[in-house]
Structure formats: structure tokens, C-alpha cells
Amino acid sequence: MSMIAGLPLATATPGGGDLVGLLPEVIVAVGFVALMLMDLVVPPSRRSWLAGATAAVLAGAFAMSVWGWFDAGPAGRTVYFGAVAYDRLSAFVNCVVLVSSLVTVMISPGYLNRRGLHHGEYYALLLAATVGMMLLDAATSLMVIFLAIELLSISLYILSGFARDEERSQEAAIKYLLLGSFASAFMLFGMALVYGETGHTQLAQIALAMSHPGPLDPLLVGGVILMFVGFAFKVSAAPFHFWTPDVYQGAPVAVTTFMSVATKVAAFAVLIRVFDDAFASYYAHWSSVVIAVAIISMVVGNLAALTQTSVKRMLAYSGIAQAGYILIGVAVGVAVPLGVQGALYYLAAYAVTNIGAFAVVTVMSGHGEDLDSYDHLRGLWFRRPYVAAALGFFLLSLGGFPVTAGFFGKFLVFAAAIAAHNVALAIWGIGTSAVSIFYYLRVALLMFQRREEGEEQPYAWPRTSLLGGGAVAATAAGTLILGTAVPLLLTVVQLAQAGTLPGAT
Amino acid sequence: MFPYILLTAGFLFAVGVLGVLIRRNPLVVFMSIELMLNAVNLVLVGYSSYLNSEEGQIFAFMVIVVAAAEVVVGLGLLTRVFRIGRELDVDDLDEMQQ
Numbered sequence: 245m246s247m248i249a250g251l252p253l254a255t256a257t258p259g260g261g262d263l264v265g266l267l268p269e270v271i272v273a274v275g276f277v278a279l280m281l282m283d284l285v286v287p288p289s290r291r292s293w294l295a296g297a298t299a300a301v302l303a304g305a306f307a308m309s310v311w312g313w314f315d316a317g318p319a320g321r322t323v324y325f326g327a328v329a330y331d332r333l334s335a336f337v338n339c340v341v342l343v344s345s346l347v348t349v350m351i352s353p354g355y356l357n358r359r360g361l362h363h364g365e366y367y368a369l370l371l372a373a374t375v376g377m378m379l380l381d382a383a384t385s386l387m388v389i390f391l392a393i394e395l396l397s398i399s400l401y402i403l404s405g406f407a408r409d410e411e412r413s414q415e416a417a418i419k420y421l422l423l424g425s426f427a428s429a430f431m432l433f434g435m436a437l438v439y440g441e442t443g444h445t446q447l448a449q450i451a452l453a454m455s456h457p458g459p460l461d462p463l464l465v466g467g468v469i470l471m472f473v474g475f476a477f478k479v480s481a482a483p484f485h486f487w488t489p490d491v492y493q494g495a496p497v498a499v500t501t502f503m504s505v506a507t508k509v510a511a512f513a514v515l516i517r518v519f520d521d522a523f524a525s526y527y528a529h530w531s532s533v534v535i536a537v538a539i540i541s542m543v544v545g546n547l548a549a550l551t552q553t554s555v556k557r558m559l560a561y562s563g564i565a566q567a568g569y570i571l572i573g574v575a576v577g578v579a580v581p582l583g584v585q586g587a588l589y590y591l592a593a594y595a596v597t598n599i600g601a602f603a604v605v606t607v608m609s610g611h612g613e614d615l616d617s618y619d620h621l622r623g624l625w626f627r628r629p630y631v632a633a634a635l636g637f638f639l640l641s642l643g644g645f646p647v648t649a650g651f652f653g654k655f656l657v658f659a660a661a662i663a664a665h666n667v668a669l670a671i672w673g674i675g676t677s678a679v680s681i682f683y684y685l686r687v688a689l690l691m692f693q694r695r696e697e698g699e700e701q702p703y704a705w706p707r708t709s710l711l712g713g714g715a716v717a718a719t720a721a722g723t724l725i726l727g728t729a730v731p732l733l734l735t736v737v738q739l740a741q742a743g744t745l746p747g748a749t
Numbered sequence: 750m751f752p753y754i755l756l757t758a759g760f761l762f763a764v765g766v767l768g769v770l771i772r773r774n775p776l777v778v779f780m781s782i783e784l785m786l787n788a789v790n791l792v793l794v795g796y797s798s799y800l801n802s803e804e805g806q807i808f809a810f811m812v813i814v815v816a817a818a819e820v821v822v823g824l825g826l827l828t829r830v831f832r833i834g835r836e837l838d839v840d841d842l843d844e845m846q847q
Contacts, residue, residue, distance in 0.1 A: 387808055394815045401822050405829065414830045415842045421823050422778055422839070426769055429785035432812060433762060436789050436805075440796030445804045490845050 258324055265323030265330030268305040268312065268338055269378045275301030276371040283364025291362050295353045298367040302346045302374070309338040318739065326446045327385040329517075334382035336588065336740040337513040340595050341377045341506050345370065347599050348502040350715040351606045355498045358611050358706060361407055370502065373399035377510035381517075386435045386445040389514055393431070393478065396510065397424050400503050404495040416494025423487040424477070431474020437467030447522040455525040465529045472519070472533060478511040480560075481537050481567045482544035489548075492560035497614045500556060501602035504563050505595045512570055512591055520577035520584050527578040534575040535669060541568030542676040549683045554616050555605055558683060559598070562642055565680060566594050572673055573657040576664035581741060583664065586656030588737040593641070593649035593726050600719030601638040604631055607712035608705045620703035624691040628705055630713070634720045636688040641723045643684040644677050649726035754795035761788035773838050779823055786816045 263270070279294060279301075286293055313335035320331020348370065356362040376396025383389040401424065405417025439445050441464040442453035454464070473484060480488040492500045523530060545565025552558040573587030608624070608631060609615045625632040641648035654677060661670040695701065708716075726733055761784055768781025790809040797805025 387804075387811055390808075391811060391815065394819070398818055398822055401826070405826055408829060409833070411833055412845060414826065414833060415845070417826050418775065418823075418830060419842060421819070421826060422769075422775065422782070425782045425819050425823075426785075429762075429765070429782055429789065432786065432789045433792065436792040436796065436808075439805060439808065440792065440800070443800050443802055445808060493845050 256325070262323040264315070265312075265321070266328060266382075268308040268342075269375055269382070271305040271308060272301060272371055272375045272378060275305075276368055276375060279368040279371060280365070283368065286364065288362075291364060292353045294364050294367045295349055298349050298371060299346060301371065302342050302349065305378075306339060306342040306346070309335050309342065312338075322384055322448070326448060327388050328379070328382045329384045330382070332740040333513065333517065333588075334378075336736060337381035337509060337591075338378050340509050340592050341374060341381070344502060344506040344509070344595055344599050345374045347603060347715045347719060348498060350711045351501065351603050352498045354706075354709045354712050355496075355606050355609060358609070359407065359496065359614075361496060363406075366403070366406060369399045369403050372396075373403065373502070374506070377506050380510040381513035383514060384447045384517070386439060386447075386450075389518070390428075390432060390435060392514075393474075393511075394428065396507060397428070397478075400499070400507065403499045403503070404491055406499060407496050412494040413496060416491045419487055419494075420491045427474050427477035427484065430470050431477075434467045434470025434472075434474060437463050438471065441467060447518065451522040451524070454523065460529075465526065468523055468526055468530050469533055472515075472530060472537075475511055475515045475518075476537055479508050479515065479567045479570075480564050481571060482541040482564055483537075485541070485544070485564045488564055489557045489560040492563075493554060493556045493616070497556065497602065497606045497609055501599055501606055504559070504602060505599045508563070508567065509591050509595050512574070512587065515574055516577065516584055516587060519574060524578045531575055531578070534571055535666070538568045538571035538575055538669070539672050541565060541571065542672060543568075546676045546679045546683075549680065552683070553618050555618060555621065555687065556614070556616055558618075558687065559601060559605075562680065562684075563598065565676065566590075566598070566642070569654060569657055569673055569677070570594070572661050572669055575669070576660050576666060579664045580660050582656065583660040584741045585734070585737045586653070586660045588740055589656050589733060590653035592733060592737075593653040593723075596719050596722035596726060597638050597641040597649055600716060600723060601635060601642065603712075603715050603719060604635040604638065607631065607708055607716060608703075610704050610706040615703055615705075618687065618690055621687065621690050622693050622702050623695050624705065626694065627701075628708065631708060631716060632691045634716045636691065637720055637723060639684040639688045641727065643681045647724070647727050649723045651727060652730050751795060751799045754791060754799075758788045758791040758795065761785075761791065773840055775823075775827055775839050778839060779820065783816060783820070786812055 279298060282294060282297060313332055316330050316332060316335060320329060323330050373396045376392050379388060379392035383392050401417055401421040404420050405414050407413035441461050442450045444450050444453060477484040492504060542565050545561050545568060549558050549561035552561060570587050570590045573583045577583035605615050641650035644650045644654040658670040658673050765781045765785030765788060769778050772778055790812055793805040793809040
């Protein structure tokens with residue numbers, strides 16, 4: 245008590261400059277509250293209006309993020325007493341998250357109507373999760389990181405269980421919640437140890453405290469490793485991936501579309517900021533753990549994906565493998581800047597490609613149950629040629645074929661591993677991505693199989709709506725652009741990487 | 750004095766982890782997770798008084814608030830599963846692995 249009373253009064257108050265730095269997040273947060281209220285007055289038959297309002301909020305925040313990229317300048321700064329970064333890394337990742345969210349909103353109304361799940365709180369929760377992700381990629385304080393992770397996680401727990409009467413959806417939500425809070429507890433324990441051993445909760449001060457030479461502090465190393473375990477769970481890296489296939493399969497596929505991409509992007513952004521910057525002086529102690537997790541993810545993800553017969557589970561295991569590839573960039577990012585750049589490039593490429601693949605599944609999911617079994621895709625080419633061609637293109641990109649976004653993502657992280665003199669890591673990556681081509685092509689070729697005479701059509705594919713088709717076309721165009729106009733995005737990620745920890749000079 | 754706080758917290762955390770791993774009732778699993786979070790709170794507050802820095806106490810408050818929010822969602826979901834007509838046993842949550 246006496247300690248609290250003895251504290252000096254805070255003389256500084258947050259000002260307009262602080263608010264500007266947080267404007268995109270504020271827009272989405274205000275949108276979240278407004279959407280909850282709008283749901284009360286908008287009649288159920290007009291729920292698509294809510295989707296329109298959500299899209300407007302996201303577009304506004306996107307415009308502000310783009311403006312923030314230029315306004316923050318190359319070095320960036322922190323706002324709200326060093327708790328949140330206003331820099332190019334957060335602006336870049338904000339844009340990726342917002343685009344993912346926007347594509348999800350485009351495909352949602354049609355899908356939710358077909359499944360009879362079109363409730364207004366869907367959009368509010370989507371915005372709440374988006375705010376959490378945006379705060380996470382900008383967070384420079386352990387407390388903000390924790391709050392942002394929980395904000396996005398709790399919203400996603402509810403969204404996973406959004407199909408209220410479906411056993412699978414409820415099961416997915418419970419699993420996600422129990423395992424998610426379990427992993428959060430580990431991450432928190434790590435944060436508590438890092439705070440205790442350095443005496444600070446802000447990343448810039450932690451980095452300063454860690455850079456002092458001195459005897460090795462085992463509690464601090466333990467804290468760093470425990471924090472990594474928590475983040476590895478969020479990016480679904482093996483061996484912390486057990487929830488991923490079940491949650492991705494059980495949740496409504498529109499929700500899976502969003503969480504498989506946006507969560508991973510935001511969590512990787514904070515992983516880069518914390519490990520490649522704040523904990524850079526402890527590189528020798530954490531790099532071997534990150535490399536081991538990267539290799540396990542690539543092997544487990546790709547091998548397990550080979551044996552799947554469900555599209556959603558295959559994409560879940562493929563996502564685990566992709567997390568392994570991005571971790572290569574994170575693992576070597578301290579030694580070579582190309583590592584972080586490669587990881588950021590990969591994130592953008594993965595986001596646009598994977599959201600496209602899941603968007604196709606969402607758009608093609610009709611009444612009754614989601615399109616899921618491999619069988620449901622058989623002969624899609626003959627009925628929905630454009631959608632099938634788009635899915636084939638996304639699968640090629642996930643497999644890393646040239647002229648797709650995935651190729652340059654893989655190329656950059658492998659080049660970074662070689663530049664860091666870790667050729668073995670690059671070989672693991674190349675070997676496992678060769679394996680991945682089998683299951684991606686297997687699904688792609690399935691769409692060209694004709695059904696036999698008199699055989700029933702395997703699945704009643706719905707007609708493609710204008711919005712759904714637009715979302716698929718936009719992501720396909722994005723995959724092509726990121727795969728061909730490489731210098732464009734490469735320049736962006738180089739600029740984004742310049743100052744990942746403002747205020748740490 | 751301070752090392753004992755850390756040891757107690759570590760012990761509580763380990764009990765929580767064991768509870769999550771071996772208990773089958775999701776409610777008890779939840780309680781075990783709460784135990785883990787409270788062990789973390791103990792670490793935070795312990796360090797806070799040891800270092801004479803107030804940040805740990807603020808952090809502990811945030812953990813308490815978030816834990817409460819998590820429980821609200823968790824209990825809601827458990828009620829839902831129970832209504833669909835399932836036994837409350839985490840081993841039965843294997844619809845998708847069959």
C-alpha cells in the first residue's frame with residue numbers, strides 16, 4: 245500500500261500524437277462497438293448491411309495504415325509511453341491483416357446465409373479479433389502483447405463455435421479454448437520471468453537490460469523459451485500444433501479462412517519484433533530451439549498432410565509446414581537481415597495464397613455441411629472452371645512453384661538460411677517442400693477427374709456470387725502479383741524491416 | 750524470502766500443468782489452468798515487491814481480468830456442449846479423429 249501511495253503522480257498525459265499512432269486500431273475498435281449496437285436495430289433480413297459497414301470500417305483502417313506507413317517514417321516511434329510501436333513493420337502487417345479480414349467479410353454473407361448462421365455478432369467478433377491482431381503486431385510491451393493475444397484469441401474461440409448446433413463446431417471451440425489458455429499460461433510464465441529478471445515490461449528496456457554482459461541467467465533463458473512456446477502455439481508450429489487440424493476442420497470454414505491466415509501473420513510479426521530484436525543478444529540461447537521447431541514443423545506438417553482425405557485438415561497441416569518455413573527466416577533473422585525480410589515476404593505471400601484457397605472452399609460450401617472431403621472436389625473443373633482454376637493456382641503457390649507468390653517466399657527464406665551458413669536448414673526446407681508437391685498436386689488433379697457414367701455428383705456446389713467470385717479473383721490476382729512483381733514487395737519488406745524496435749537506440 | 754515465493758509459484762504451476770494433463774473433466778481442466786495463471790500472478794507480484802517496481806502488480810491485475818473473460822467464454826461453451834447432449838469428458842471430444 246505504502247508503495248502505491250509513494251508513487252510519483254504521472255505528469256505526462258497521452259496527447260494527439262499518441263492517438264495518431266493508434267488510429268487504425270481505434271477505427272476498428274470503434275467499428276466493433278458500433279457493429280454490436282447496429283445489430284440491435286438492423287432487421288434480420290438486412291444483415292448484409294452489417295457486412296457492408298464492416299467492410300467500410302476495415303477499408304478506413306486500411307487507408308489509415310497506408311498513410312501511417314508514410315507518416316511514421318523509416319525509423320518509426322513508440323506511442324503511449326512506449327507501449328505501442330508506430331512504425332513500418334506494424335503498418336505493413338496491419339495492411340496484410342486488414343486485407344485478410346476484408347476478403348473474409350466479402351465471402352461471409354453468402355456462406356453464412358447458406359449455412360443459416362447469419363447472426364450479427366459475427367461481424368463484431370471479426371472486428372474484435374482484427375483489433376487484437378493489429379495491436380499484437382504493434383505491441384512493444386509485454387502487457388500489450390498479452391492483452392492483444394487474449395483479445396484475438398477469445399474472439400476466435402467464440403467464432404470457432406459459431407455453428408451453435410453443430411457438435412463439431414462446439415468441439416473445435418472447446419479444444420481451442422482449453423489448449424489456447426494452456427499455452428497462454430506458459431507464455432505468461434515466460435513473460436513474468438523475463439519481467440522479473442530484467443525489471444522491465446517494455447521491449448526496448450528489456451533489450452537494453454539483456455545486452456549488459458554478465459553471468460548467464462538461467463531464469464531469463466527459461467522465460468525466453470517459455471514465451472517462444474506460447475507464440476509457437478499461436479502460429480501452430482509443431483510440436484505445439486495438436487489443436488490446429490481439429491479446430492480448422494470443426495470451425496465454420498469462413499472463420500477458418502480468417503484465423504488460419506490473420507492469426508499467423510500477427511503472431512509472426514510479434515515473434516519477429518520480440519525475438520529478432522528485443523531478445524537479439526540472447527540469440528545464441530534461443531536460436532537452436534527455433535531451428536528445431538522449424539524443422540519439426542516442416543517434417544510433421546508435410547508428412548501428415550500426405551495422408552489426409554479432408555481438404556480442411558490438409559490445409560491445416562500445410563499451414564503447420566508453412567509456419568516451419570517462416571520460422572527459418574525468424575531463426576536466422578538476427579544474423580542476416582534477409583531472414584526477417586524473407587519471413588515478412590513469406591507472410592504476405594502465405595496470407596494471400598492461403599486465404600484464396602480457403603475462400604474457394606468457403607464459396608463452394610453449400611447447404612448442409614461444409615465442403616470437406618477430397619471427394620467433394622472431384623470434377624469441379626467441369627462445373628466451375630474459374631473457381632477450380634483459381635484453387636489449382638493457389639495450391640501451386642502453396643507448393644512453391646515459380647511465378648507464384650509462394651515461390652519467392654520459399655526462395656528468400658532458403659537464401660537467408662544459406663547466407664547464415666546454415667545450409668542444412670535450407671536442405672531440410674527444400675526436401676520437405678518437394679514432398680509437399682505430392683499432396684498439393686493430388687488435390688489439384690482431383691478437380692480434373694471426370695465422374696463415371698451415371699455416378700451421382702459428389703457435392704452440390706452453390707452458384708458463385710459476385711462478391712465471392714470477386715474475393716477469389718482478387719486473391720488469385722494478388723498471388724500472381726506477389727509472384728511476378730517481386731521487387732515491389734521486396735522493397736516494402738526491406739523498408740518495414742528497417743526499424744522493428746523503435747526507441748531501442 | 751524471495752526464492753521461496755518463486756519456488757511456491759513454480760510448484761503451483763506444475764500442479765496446474767499436471768491437472769490439465771491428467772484430469773478428464775473440462776471444468777477441472779479449467780480450474781487447473783486458473784491455478785497456472787495464479788501461479789504466474791504470484792511470480793509477478795513477488796518480483797514486483799522484490800524489485801520495488803509497480804509494473805508487476807499492474808500486470809497481475811490484467812491477468813486476473815483476462816482470466817475472468819476466458820472463464821466466461823469457456824463456461825458458455827461447456828454449457829452448449831452439455832446441451833447438445835454430451836458427457837463432460839475431454840476424451841469424448843474426438844468427433845473429428847474418427
